[in-house]
Amino acid sequence: MSQDSATATEASRKLTGRRRREVVAVLLFSGGPIFESSIPLSVFGIDRQDAGVPRYRLLVCGGEEGPLRTTGGLELSAPYGLEAISRAGTVVVPAWRSITSPPPAEALDALRRAHEEGARIVGLCTGAFVLAAAGLLDGRPATTHWMYAPTLAKRYPSVHVDPRELFVDDGDVLTSAGTAAGIDLCLHIVRTDHGTEAAGALARRLVVPPRRSGGQERYLDRSLPEEIGSDPLAEVVAWALEHLHEQFDVETLAARAYMSRRTFDRRFRSLTGSAPLQWLITQRVLQAQRLLETSDYSVDEVAGRCGFRSPVALRGHFRRQLGSSPAAYRAAYRARRPQGGALESVATVLETSVPVQGTGPSRRAAAASSHGPSPVTATAAPGGAVDRLGPGPEAYATGRPALPGQRSAP
DSSP states (O other), X not given: OOOOHHHHHHHHHHXXXXXXXXXXXXXXXXXXXXXXXXXXXXHHSSOOGGGTOOOOEEEEEESSSSOEEEGGGEEEEOSBOGGGGGGEXXXXXXXXXXXXXXXXXXXXXXXXXXXXXXXXXXXXXXXXXXXXXXXXXXXXXXXXXXXXXXXXXXXXXXXXXXXXXXXXXXXXXXXXXXXHHHHHHHHHHHHHHHOHHHHHHHHHXXXXXXXXXXXXXXXXXXXXXXXXXXXXXXXXXXXHHHTTTXXXXXXXXXXXXXXXXXHHHHHHHHHHSSOHHXXXXXXXXXXXXXXXXXXXXXXXXXXXXXXXXXXXXXXXXXXXXXXXXXXXXXXXXXXXXXXXXXXXXXXXXXXXXXXXXXXXXXXXXXXXXXXXXXXXXXXXXXXXXXXXXXXXXXXXXXXXXXXXXXXXXX
C-alpha cells in the first residue's frame, strides 16, 4: 500500500500542545456495548512488538462520571477522565448508548478541542452519532451501522451518510459500520500509520483477514427505519416492496407520493439515508438473492421477477453490490449448504471463491511508538444487563487481498 508522506507530515504539524500521534485515547460511556468498546482496547492496548506490531500508548478515558455500566451488567472503571484526551493524537469513540440521546456536553467539547488541535477522531458504529453531535461530521462523508444510517442522515442532514461502506476515511475524521467493521477500521489505522506488514501481523494475531472486500450491502434487509412508520412516504415505500416484481421507476414512486421527482428525492433521502434509485436497486438485488437461494428459477426468470428490465441489468447490479454473478452466487450457496444443518454464511463462500481486485490509498506515513497500555478494570454489577445497542457481529470471511469496503479521502 502506498504511503502519502506529505499528508502524514501535514497531519503531524497540526498536532499542538502535548498531543502525540502514538497516543490513543478511547472514550467510554455508560451503557455502551462491551464488544465495540473492547475493539480499540485490544488493537491499541496490547504490546505485540514481538509479532512486528508497533506499540501504541492507550489512554482509556471515561466520558462521564463512573462507574460505567455496560453489556452483561459489568461496571467499568476508566483510569483516566476527559482531561487525558489532551495528550492524544488519536481519539476513538467506540460506541454510544442511544442514537436518540444527546452525548454529554463536556465530552463533545473535549472532542472539538482535540480535533482543533490536530488529533485524528474516530467513531466506531454508533460512535458516529457522538462525532456528529460535536459537529465534526458536518459536510463530510461518514458511515455507521446500516440499521442506524437513516437516523443519522435525518438527524444530521449536513452529514453525507453512506450506509454501503464498511468504513470511511476522510483524513482526520474516520467512521465505521457496526461491530466487525470497527476492527476493519482499526486495522486500517495501523496500516496507515505503520504499513501493510504491521497491519497484516496484527490481523494474524487477531485471527481476522487484514482486508475485507465489499461493503454493507450484503447485510442489508428489507427493514424500514422505525421513524418512517408514521410518515406519509411509508405507504409508498411499502407499495414498492410489495411490487418489486413489476417494472417501475422512481418517477412512479414520486407520482404515488404526489410529489415532484426533486421533492421526492430530497424527502426520501432524509428519511432513509439513501437516494431512492439506489434504494430501489438494492431492494431488487436483495429479492434476487432470496430467489436464487430458495427457488429453481433461471437467472432470466429471477431478473423478471425482481423488476429488472433484462438479465444483463440484474447481472450488472448484482456483481456491483455482491462481487459475484447470480449464477456463481447460487452455486456457491448450494455447494456450501450443510446437510441437515444451518446454512453457512454466503458471504464466507463468496469471499473465498470470488476475487475482487483493487487496492486503496493510505492517508499517513509511519509514526513510531514506545509506550505501554493503560489498564481498565471491570467488575460485575448487581441487577440486570443493559440492553445492547449495537448489532450482532458480522461474519468474518477469509479471502484474498482485495479492495476493502471503505472510502478514503483522495
